Amino acid sequence: MNQTENQQPTVADLQRSFIYHLHHTLVKDKFSATKSDLYLALAYAVRDLLADRWLETQQSYYKNDAKRVYYISMEFLMGRTLGNALINLGVMEEWDTALKELGLTIEELQESEWDAGLGNGGLGRLAACFLDSLATMQLPAYGYGIRYxxxxxxxxxxDNGQHEVPDNWLRYQNPWEFDRQEHLHPIRYGGRVVDYTDRDGSLRHSWVDYYEVMALAYDVPIPGYRNSTVNTLRLWSAKASRDFDLNFFNQGNYVGSVESKMKTENISKVLYPADHMLEGKELRLRQEYFLSSATVQDIFYRFAKKFDDLKKLPDQVAIQLNDTHPVLSIPELLRILMDEKKLTWDEAWAITVNTFAYTNHTILQEALETWPVPMLGALLPRHLQIIFEINRRFLDEVAVRFPDDPQRLQRMSIIDERGDKLVRMAHLAIVASHSINGVSALHSTILKEDLFRDFYELWPERFNNKTNGITQRRWLRHCNPWLSDLISEAIGDRWTVDLDELQKLRPLAEDSEFRKRWMAIKRMNKERLARYIYQRNCVDVSPDMLFDCQTKRIHEYKRQLLNILQVIARYNRLKEYPGLELPPRTVIFAGKAAPSYTMAKLIIKLINHVGMVVNNDPAVHQQLKVLFLANYSVSLAERIFPAADLSEQISTAGTEASGTGNMKYALNGALTIGTLDGANIEIMEEVGEENIFIFGLTTPQAVTLRAAGYRPHDYYYRLPELKQVLDQISSGYFSPGNPGLFRPLVDNLLSTDYYLLLADFDAYLDAQADVDRLYMIPDEWARKSILNTAGMGKFSSDRTIGEYARDIWQIKPQPVVRGEARHW
Structure with missing residues (x-):
């Protein structure tokens, strides 16, 4: 396209580019092209708009010696790229017009894009939001992950239960990636370590007899919002160092000749291999080191282009570890500095600590990652040596600071020696990082006062909080265009880069005409979701019903089970009192359970069984519907959040680190019913206690109740409604063909109930009654809905990233000058 610099393409330009790619890249015409072809032609045309900006961004970083942050994460839940790219490039309207003139719709073509599901849930979606904010704020940054x-x-x-099918998303082509054959790094496994003395008399270590896997880079462009910055997400794919063993092949054993190649490339085959078996656990460890080693080698490669003095590494490089999965980057950096660059331990250690920062994402002890010492030693012998040496020196320091306290040494050791020896990855991350942060105010407090209290007492200056955030570009501007347009019409569109601007909506909450327009848009979004529900679940729901949504990973601590218990109680009330005045309600669940998580999968089955009974009961047909929407993903979330009236954030207090779904729902005008857990507390502070439904035990109360000897049976006998619900489930009321199907759920609640569902049941019902009362006053509900959106300014990932950049990374915006990439 012939465009001058900084000039937006015309509709004719876009049409020419689209047709060019259809004809010349895909070799199709309008008669032979499928919907997928048309999507690909559009994607390639949009990608062209990114190319110059992308090149200019990288040139700018090199030219200005910019310090860069490297964000390493095992998960990047990117979702679909096309719509987000169109929004950030500022050409959505132009493309909409261009395609309509060709007889196509942008919405239909977007549906052909397969979600890039390189993540499990909140961790991966947070990483994707951070990449968007980094580019929008023009901060020099790279994301690093695995191309599963x-x-x-x-x-x-x-049969009402979860069934897992492989998500082979790459079979549809990924037009957004570029393979970089020149960026190929060898990754070592196995072997042994040989000690030797160098010419200076220093003891050195050589890793020998290892085998290699190659890491091949694939780059994905990450455009900033309406600026010239396009940052890079680099994903690593495993390739065999040799295509096949020629000796096997020459002997006629073709299978044997390619077997090694297949095993090698398994490393980047699948996200989260089942780790309840030894083979799966070892593959997971291979994946984590594969990501860590490839990334650290790549950082050295980029650093060496401009610098020789390795002591400058922390001045040019900041590495952020997104949870413990990439923590093997720490011993890998030390190995390269000492074994390959020949630095002393003290020199290498100073560089390492000043380069790394660690974000913790979990409060649950069982979720803190550990690796068996024998497994780590067999796979990474040199790294285990380095970890032991880190631990020895660290425990010496602790012993000096806290003499005569052997229990403290045992608690803080990187090696857990109670039973089979384990490497505690969170401890390794804390010891080797200059910054450790939680992801909500409550979470960070729990880290300091409970989970990592010993470390906080040793290094209080290292601990800080960075409350999570979400990008408003995707989670309002892109997913809810009708509401976005209304907001921009009312207060201007600066909120897209400064979410605090939403405060200007507060006075409009008192404007009756604005409230009507607000709720009319909510109804349109509900109609859209209702059509989707009918297509996928064959259940007819009315947009006049209250849409009550709980969409997140299925886990006992997130308490989807508590939600379905109250749904059954509501069903029983409606059956017992036919004239009961309650607002009609559709209760929507969505989320995936880990394949080996039996209890979570049983909860999904129960939800679907309850839905079968409720949805087919004519007595409550107009009053209550229960749905489980399959295959929860970013693109499905983009349908649900704009349509939700009520957001269920009901985890047991003290278990959810932050949550970001709570933010996405509230940003789109849903009211929250929730516990004082994670970021719910901060949401309450921002929107006002009167505009959120809070219930249940607090974190200290939960701790006290468990310590006092919690007896769930007491609640079972004390609360008749609860007893009725549990008796129905255990007796087979919802599974008449298999009466004992759900008894394990009830037995677990009555014997242990670690997550305190029964203790919070009555308070939860009371809060739901408050929801019912408010929803029957539509004008007041609308006012609170607007105030929820207005209070979301704090929860932009722009604010979070700004705090990381200032407090941890010490990096500054690096504006990109357009036009440089056009010159040779």
């Missing part, structure tokens, strides 16, 4: 051939499994509901 099979992403998070595709979830089907078969």
């Amino acid at each position: 051939e099979y992403g998070m499994f595709y979830q089907k509901i078969v």
Whole structure:
């Protein structure tokens, strides 16, 4: 296209580019092209708009010696790229017009894009939001992850239960990636370590007899919002160092000749291999080191282009570890500095600590990652040596600071020696990082006062909080265009880069005409979701019903089970009192359970069984519907959030680190019912206690109740409604063909109930009654809905990233000058 610099393409330009790619890249015409072809032609045309900006961004970083942040994450839940790229490039309207003139619709073509499901849930979606904010704020940054051939499994509901199907997302082509054959790094496994003395008399270590896997880079462009910055997400794919063993081949053993290649490339085949078996656990460890080693080698490669003095590494490089999965980057950096660059331990250690920062994402002890010492030693012998040496020196420091306290040494050791020896990855991350942060105010407090209290007492200056955030570009501007347009019409569109601007909506909450327009848009979004529900679930729901949504990973601590218990109680009330005045309600669940998580999968089955009974009961037909939407993904979330009236954030207090779904729902005008857990507390502070439904035990109360000897049976006998619900489930009321199907759920609640569902049940019902009362006053509900959106300014990922950049990374915006890439 012939465009001058900084000039937006015309509709004719866009049409020419689209037709060019259809004819010349795909070799199709309008008669032979499928919908997928048309999507690809559009994607390639949009990608062309990114190219110059992308090149200019990288040139700018090199030219200005910009310090860069490297954000390493095992998960990047990017979702679909096309719509987000169109929004950030500022050409959505132009493309809409261009395609309509060709007889096509942008919405239909977007549906042909397969979600890039390279993540499981909140961790991966947060990483994707951070990449968007980094580019929008023009901060020099790279994301690093793995290019899983099979992403998070595709979830089907078969016989009312979860059935996992491979998510082979790459078979549809990924027009947004560029393979970089020149960026190929060898990754070592196995072997042994040989000690030797160098010419200076220093003890050195050589890793020998290892085998190699190659890491091949694939780059994905990450455009900033309406600026010239396009940052890079680099994903690593595993390739065999040799295509096949020629000796096997010459002997006629073709299978043997390619077997090694297949095993090698398994490393990047699938996200989260089942780790309840030894083979799966070892593959997971291989994946983590594969990501860590390839990334650290790539950082050295880029650093060496401009600098020789390795002591400058922390001045040019900031590495952020997104949870413990990439923590093997720490011993890998030390190995390269000492074994290859010949630095002393003290020199290498100073560089390492000043380069790394660690974000913790979990409060649950069982979720803190550990690796068996024998497994790590067999796979990475030199790294285990380095970890032991880190631990020895660290425990010496602790012993000096806290003499005569052997229990403290045991608690803080990187090696857990109670029973089989384990490497505690969170401890390794804390010891080797200059910054450790939680992701909500409550979470960070729990880290300091409970989970990592010993470390906080040793290094209080290292601990800080960075409350999570979400990008408003995707989670309002892109997914809810009708509401976005209304907001921009009312207060201007600066909120897209400064979410605090939403405060200007507060006075409009008192404007009756604005409230009507607000709720009319909510109804349109509900109609859209209702059509989707009918197409997928064959259940007819009315947009006049209250849409009550709980969409997140299925886990006992997130308490989807508590939600379905109250749904059954509501059903029983409606059956017992036919004239009961309650607002009609559609309760929507969505989320995936880990394939080996039996209890979570049983909860999904119960939800679907309850839905079968409720949805087919004519007595409550107009009053209550229960739905489980299969295969929860970013694109499905983009349908649900704009349509939701009520957001269920009901985890047991003290278990959810932050949550970001709570933010996305509230940003789109849903009211929250929730516990004082994670970021719910901060949401309450921003929107006002009167505009959120808070219930249940607080974190200290939960701790006290468990310590006092919690007896769930007491609640069972004390609360008649609860007893009725549990008796129905355990007796087979919802599974008449298999009466004992759900008894394990009830037995677990009555014997242990670690997540305190029964203790919070009555308070939850009271809060739901408050929801019912408010929803029956539509004008007041609308006012609170607007105030929820107005209070979301704090929860932009722009604010979070700004705090990381200032407090941890010490990096500054690097504006990109257009036009440089056009010159040779």
